[in-house]
Amino acid sequence: MSRPLLALPLVLLLTASLSACGTMKAYDGKPRPDRQLAFVIVAGRYDKTPFQYRDTTIREIDGKPVDSSLAVEEIAVLPGVHSVVFDYAEWVETLLLPPLPTYSQGSAGTLRFEAKAGHMYEIRADRRKGKVWSWIVDIVKGNTVAGERPPATDAEQRQPVPRRGRPPA
DSSP states (O other): OOHHHHHHHHHHHHHHHHHTSEEEEOSSSSOOOGGGOEEEESEEEEEEETTEEEEEEEEEETTEEOOGGGTEEEEEEOSEEEEEEEEEEEEEOOSSSOOEEEEEEEEEEEEEEEEOTTOEEEEEEEEETTEEEEEEEETTTTEEEEEOOOOOOHHHHTSOOOOOSOOOO
């Protein structure tokens, strides 16, 4: 068998894996322009301290499973009310070891929110005094649209909500 024929399965596998990256379409019908859609970021990571961070991952949206192994970064949805099921974990990093989980809560919660066209949303969570708080932030406006944020600490009261991601084109 010649070398080009041996490389064909590898090329097909690489092409299939790259096509799975990016945006998951979570609505029926034909693809629509970004300005007619809302986007939900699949995983969010937030620093608690320089070596500790929080992590949220969407498991399903509107009853449709989200396969995090496919490297989906965001989910495109139509404007309207949506339901999101997510996981939450906390990690600690050291200089010598890979990140170590310090707290994990599978299926941490379900949040419902109303998505608006042209906006991008992200699930955030935090654990304080044994309770996991979860909320959804509209990244475009920087405000909370669903869930409940924990009471702000003194340091948080002095800082605005950071905006992340790109607004849809």
